[in-house]
Amino acid sequence: MLQITGLTHSYADGHKAIDGLDLTVPDGELLSIVGPSGCGKSTLLRCIAGLIAPTAGTLTLNGAPISGVPDDLAVVFQDYSRSLFPWLTVRDNVALPLRRRGMGRGERRAAAQEALESVGLPDAGRKYPWQLSGGMQQRVSIARALAYRPSLLLMDEPFGSVDAQTREDLEDLVLGVHRTGKMTILLVTHDIDESVYVGDRVVVLNRSPARVHADIPVGLPAS
Ligand code: ADP
Ligand code: ADP
Secondary structure, X not given: OEEEEEEEEEOOOOOEEEEEEEEEEOOOOEEEEEOOOOOOHHHHXXXXXXXXXXXXXXXXXXXXXXXXXXXXXXXXXXXXXHOOOOOOOHHHHHHHHHHHHOOOHHHHHHHHHHXXXXXXXXXXXXXXHHHOOHHHHHHHHHHHHHHHOOOEEEEEOOOOOOOHHHHHHHHHHHHHHHHHOOOEEEEEEOOHHHHHHHOOEEEEEOOOXXXXXXXXXXXXXXX
């Protein structure tokens, strides 16, 4: 369980992006976090990912305070252009984190290929990221996160740079992975339709600075 209490974050220039946010996410939930651009969604995900420290408040994961990047976490950032290693092939980018799973080389390659097929890129493995379009690079980032099978997956506007059909396919892919795996997923989006379609629950944030404005169950409760 992820528990956030009184989370406040001010940037170094004094800009307060989050102000006293409370949020509890049970294990296995697929939670959508929706709010207008600039309201503090990315800041919230960065705090949960342990990439930035809160100015005030507490974050705990399974009872332990979050300090630094939690084990067993994967993040899909909105900015695909900085998330892949340009000197590694697409397949090696996807396979790299799997070393931490103790998988052998052959197993990693097979899992990477399977993940690339699941995001509709069966033939991209031997290419380099810079040979792919932005939307394809983002799909590679998603494949890498899904192949890793983290217990906590954070996604920041993951479908913002792909075309409408691919977006629907990827939404369904995330839903399918969530149904079969034991994964807690936080999906940040500014798209209300997407938040309701994908989420078990939708948390709506206030206009900046972020606080919880509404908390709406939409799907089946997490089992
Ligand atoms: P969202 O993800 O909802 O679009 P962000 O969390 O990126 O919002 O940003 C929230 C607010 O904090 C915005 O007003 C943004 O301009 C500001 N902000 C984001 N990053 C920084 C930073 N590094 N320094 C100062 N202000 C920032
Ligand atoms: P998003 O809305 O997706 O969070 P933004 O366009 O707000 O993205 O921010 C993109 C990048 O610029 C982020 O790394 C963010 O931290 C940084 N940033 C945003 N606003 C500011 C700001 N006012 N001062 C410094 N950095 C900022």
